[in-house]
Amino acid sequence: MKNYFIVGGSSGIGKALSHMLAGAGQQVYATYCNNPVQEEDESISYHFLDVEDKNTALDYLPKQLDGFVYCPGSINLAPFARIKPEDFASDFQLQVLGAITLLQTILPKLKAADQASIVFFSTVAVQTGFNYHTQVAASKGAIEGLTRSLAAELAPHIRVNAIAPSITETALATKLLNSEEKRKANAQRHPLRRIGNTEDIAAMAAFLLSEKASWMTGQIITIDGGISSLKI
Secondary structure: EEEEEOOOOOOOOHHHHHHHHHOOOOOEEEEEEEOOOOOOOOOOOOOEEEEHHHHHHHHHOOOOOOOEEEEEOOOOOOOOOOOOOOHHHHHHHHHHHHHHHHHHHHHHHHHHOOEEEEEEEOOOOOOOOOOOHHHHHHHHHHHHHHHHHHHHOOOOEEEEEEEEEEEEHHHHHHOOOOHHHHHHHHHHHHOOOEEEEEEHHHHHHEEEEEOOHOOOOOOEEHHHHHHOOEEE
């Protein structure tokens, strides 16, 4: 049994991953912040930590962690001219500095494991330019740079990879999927003609955490229904 720390484990991809790992008999420590824990989650064999009480939450972690996954993010789409510098800074604080701060705190716990794995989340919009995505792409671009640099620095004992999804069925994407017309239009943009679901992404995260991915590090893996590489 291995110990995994998942930040943002009470909703979306983090929730799906928490269920997946706990269902496989792993010990999962998952944080929540804006999304309260539902009763259905309390019956699952993993620990929920309130990230608002950060010191207590981190004290509750075991001495050794085999994996760390940072899920918090945002999808703020707008024309570049309308985005204020503080909006970019806010996204960077959440998606980059948030990950860095927690990772620096728990790094000794990851180093205590024989082999550990870190998984971050980027977006397909970093490597494939889309209109109105400058705000999200700027901070997630930093995540991709962080992933590769850390992978080099922490090798050979800690692997670091990132997943770059296209639009996925989560609360973050509600504004983009809040009508049947929007859903159909977004599905049609993808060669596989559907929206991604949380299990699609969580399955890759679980793989990257596992020993099956023991020869993978420094990789940005797109799971995007083919939108970044195919035209049909």
